[in-house]
Amino acid sequence: MSQKHRRNDPGPSQADARDEDFVLTPSQMASQVQRNLERRSQGQVDQKVSELVQFLLVKDQKKIPIKRAGSQCFPPPPKKVIGDYRDVYPEIVNRAGWTLQKVFGLELKEMDTKPHMYILVSTLPRLPGDSFKQDDRTAKLGLLAIILSFIFMKGNSVKEVAVWEMLRRLRVDPGERHEVFGDVKKLVTEEFVRQKYLEYLPIPHTDPTEFKLQWGGRATKETSKRHILQFVAKVSGPLEGWDSKIKDLDIPGVRAGRRQGTVCAFRGHGL
Amino acid sequence: ANELHSDMTAFDSPAFAEDLLTFMGLNRIEDNDSDDEGSAGGYLPNDAWHKLGAEAETYFRRAPSFHFMLGSFSADPPVPRQ
Numbered sequence: 164m165s166q167k168h169r170r171n172d173p174g175p176s177q178a179d180a181r182d183e184d185f186v187l188t189p190s191q192m193a194s195q196v197q198r199n200l201e202r203r204s205q206g207q208v209d210q211k212v213s214e215l216v217q218f219l220l221v222k223d224q225k226k227i228p229i230k231r232a233g234s235q236c237f238p239p240p241p242k243k244v245i246g247d248y249r250d251v252y253p254e255i256v257n258r259a260g261w262t263l264q265k266v267f268g269l270e271l272k273e274m275d276t277k278p279h280m281y282i283l284v285s286t287l288p289r290l291p292g293d294s295f296k297q298d299d300r301t302a303k304l305g306l307l308a309i310i311l312s313f314i315f316m317k318g319n320s321v322k323e324v325a326v327w328e329m330l331r332r333l334r335v336d337p338g339e340r341h342e343v344f345g346d347v348k349k350l351v352t353e354e355f356v357r358q359k360y361l362e363y364l365p366i367p368h369t370d371p372t373e374f375k376l377q378w379g380g381r382a383t384k385e386t387s388k389r390h391i392l393q394f395v396a397k398v399s400g401p402l403e404g405w406d407s408k409i410k411d412l413d414i415p416g417v418r419a420g421r422r423q424g425t426v427c428a429f430r431g432h433g434l
Numbered sequence: 435a436n437e438l439h440s441d442m443t444a445f446d447s448p449a450f451a452e453d454l455l456t457f458m459g460l461n462r463i464e465d466n467d468s469d470d471e472g473s474a475g476g477y478l479p480n481d482a483w484h485k486l487g488a489e490a491e492t493y494f495r496r497a498p499s500f501h502f503m504l505g506s507f508s509a510d511p512p513v514p515r516q
Binding site: 289301313328391394395398 | 447485486493495498499
């Protein structure tokens with residue numbers, strides 16, 4: 164039980180193999196995996212699937228994206244979860260994805276950043292008054308929506324100082340503790356950035372270095388310019404000079420609300 | 435593209451901020467627009483940010499997260515299987 168007594172696993176220790184070493188090409192997968200699958204009881208596999216689902220849900224608590232390793236089309240097997248089930252890992256991921264979709268209405272999405280990362284996104288539309296619990300995370304999302312709106316309305320990139328200037332009007336000051344957000348400077352430039360809601364980038368040739376804020380990968384997956392525009396319209400009513408925004412949405416490549424493909428088409432299993 | 439850019443600056447953020455405050459239920463009594471806002475939020479209701487957040491959530495596809503206490507405390511590492 165004590166931490167000092169770490170027993171060495173005999174034989175080829177899979178615990179020592181790093182997650183990154185594990186790469187399977189889809190072609191290798193199907194048949195080999197099926198064979199490996201037959202060596203195990205349904206119950207054992209189900210157990211692993213639920214452990215992975217749990218892992219992904221817990222990982223999502225803080226909204227920090229899960230990093231991808233290797234080039235396969237699913238997140239790296241968390242060693243602790245998969246253990247000696249690596250040979251059937253793709254199947255376990257498939258079933259976990261299927262479970263997330265069918266049971267929780269969640270989708271595992273890949274963000275096209277380097278390194279590739281995964282996030283969980285809801286597949287169900289949110290409606291006003293759908294009785295989700297409101298807590299400080301709700302309030303933080305309100306702040307975030309304002310910042311994303313501001314960035315978008317200002318042409319997709321904005322100086323950090325401009326953001327603070329804007330937020331001061333809302334009684335939010337980076338220099339003082341906010342009663343809801345606490346250290347708001349940290350929330351915006353660190354937490355939202357780690358969660359990939361925002362990009363926090365140095366502006367070249369500035370001394371002392373100034374920073375600019377842009378949309379992060381998670382923002383483009385969880386919301387869209389069109390939705391943010393709707394949010395602004397809801398708060399402000401139709402504004403003058405919106406034509407440019409609408410145009411921005413119609414430029415190919417930045418078209419908002421575009422259905423982005425999911426990482427993997429999770430196959431349904433008749434489970 | 436040029437006119438697009440000139441339009442970009444047309445976004446009136448002070449007005450947007452005002453609209454936000456209204457939306458959040460600001461109590462407009464003697465708004466002093468001084469630089470040091472003291473303990474801000476004195477005029478905003480307590481649930482102002484939550485109210486705005488609840489509205490914002492309908493524009494996001496954020497996954498509700500799963501929290502629990504049982505089993506979330508770290509104990510000693512499990513005994514390796516024999």
